[in-house]
Amino acid sequence: METTPPLPAAVVAAAGGGRAPLVLARAPGRVNLIGEHTDYNGLPVLPMAIDRTVWVAARTRDDGRFLATNLDRAFAPCDFPWEAVIPPGPPGHWENYLKAALQAVVRHLPPDRRSGASLTVASDLPTAAGLSSSSALVVAMTLAVLAAHGSAVERRVLADELAAAERYVGVLSGGMDQAAILLAEAGAALRIDFFPLRTRPVPLPPACAVIVADSGVRAEKSGDARTAYNRRVVECRLACRVLSAALGLPLERLGDLVSHARGRPLAGFVDALAERLPDRPATLPEIAAAGDVPVATMRALTTGDDGRSLAIGGDPDTFRPLARGRHVLGEADRVAAAVAALGTGDLGAFGRLMRASHASCRDDYEVSIPALDELVAIAEDAGALGARVTGAGFGGSIVALARAADADRIVAALDARYYRARRGGAAGPPPRFVLGPAAGASVRSVAAP
Numbered sequence: 001m002e003t004t005p006p007l008p009a010a011v012v013a014a015a016g017g018g019r020a021p022l023v024l025a026r027a028p029g030r031v032n033l034i035g036e037h038t039d040y041n042g043l044p045v046l047p048m049a050i051d052r053t054v055w056v057a058a059r060t061r062d063d064g065r066f067l068a069t070n071l072d073r074a075f076a077p078c079d080f081p082w083e084a085v086i087p088p089g090p091p092g093h094w095e096n097y098l099k100a101a102l103q104a105v106v107r108h109l110p111p112d113r114r115s116g117a118s119l120t121v122a123s124d125l126p127t128a129a130g131l132s133s134s135s136a137l138v139v140a141m142t143l144a145v146l147a148a149h150g151s152a153v154e155r156r157v158l159a160d161e162l163a164a165a166e167r168y169v170g171v172l173s174g175g176m177d178q179a180a181i182l183l184a185e186a187g188a189a190l191r192i193d194f195f196p197l198r199t200r201p202v203p204l205p206p207a208c209a210v211i212v213a214d215s216g217v218r219a220e221k222s223g224d225a226r227t228a229y230n231r232r233v234v235e236c237r238l239a240c241r242v243l244s245a246a247l248g249l250p251l252e253r254l255g256d257l258v259s260h261a262r263g264r265p266l267a268g269f270v271d272a273l274a275e276r277l278p279d280r281p282a283t284l285p286e287i288a289a290a291g292d293v294p295v296a297t298m299r300a301l302t303t304g305d306d307g308r309s310l311a312i313g314g315d316p317d318t319f320r321p322l323a324r325g326r327h328v329l330g331e332a333d334r335v336a337a338a339v340a341a342l343g344t345g346d347l348g349a350f351g352r353l354m355r356a357s358h359a360s361c362r363d364d365y366e367v368s369i370p371a372l373d374e375l376v377a378i379a380e381d382a383g384a385l386g387a388r389v390t391g392a393g394f395g396g397s398i399v400a401l402a403r404a405a406d407a408d409r410i411v412a413a414l415d416a417r418y419y420r421a422r423r424g425g426a427a428g429p430p431p432r433f434v435l436g437p438a439a440g441a442s443v444r445s446v447a448a449p
């Protein structure tokens, strides 16, 4: 029987020969253990890189053009010239991620060194599964193009720049994914803090297993999930503005509360929000009154950073800032507690924090869906210490934490009760994995075939 060559070999073979040297970049996906929708608020997250990877082989060209092919034929080849400002392609096209990468690269290559590049892409990281396939693609492309041009950029700088570059596709995302992909260390989760970016590896005890189960409900960052995500970002801005007024503090983002909390839980600030806001969808005039500002000031927070209109979906006049703020502040406390629990090896405590995180993501942040709730319930019934939606939500995957000895039983339960049940009892390859914490992205020269 013919065996499929491992992806790195396949991608190098597909890149073929050429005059310029070939480089090969790898960027892992990530799964977030806890700390959801906290990053853009300047509050910490705890993801780890996973052993599912995007590979990009690259060599420079002489004609100033940029050509990319994907071994997955679902992604049509792209071909465009390198310009100082690269206009976006059609919405939803993978080309936009490549253009986002180049937009960051051009800052580091003077015009006389931009020779163009041919790229070949392959991946075993599922797309739209909440595992950051798009950010992994952007990171791998960036490292490959820089290395092909004999250049490299400090990882931390790149993490910040690529987070900003992805806003190119119209999502107001935070910086978790790029930082996790670029800065993760094997064997450890990574606590990431933002504004400024700081990271600290948090080793995972070998006695635990991390199980990722993909619901199969696609959460496209370039599709509907984008507007739902942007709406959450906007609701956090509104909550922050109300808290600013309530506390008499100039807060730029919810994370600024950390310096006023003096080590106490951030959830303590929720009362101040609840005194001014109803615990139901509130109208913009109600929220403006709660923040002691004119409606126009609040409305400005619902538009893009550039002041232009922003795709947020739904009713443009009704928001839930109290529930969103309650989630974000509580979730930040849970990240701190989860890091402490790993420090003492208390997996049970970590699992309980994951359960609380899922409930908060489901009820207050409203980013879960019934399929994810079902996967969480199956995993916990089968012995997981805790399970939760991971990543942006609105589809995608759950992450479960288990004692290593229980992992097989949990995987079998997910298979029988979710995947097989959906296939009418038939066996098949279930889209879920038991994953260890992998190393961050890397790039190297390779000998062409």
Ligand code: GLA
Binding pocket: 032, 035, 036, 037, 038, 039, 040, 173, 174, 175, 176, 177, 391, 392, 393
């Ligand atoms: C997506 C974004 C991240 C983060 C998560 C939610 O993955 O890209 O920046 O906000 O959603 O935690």
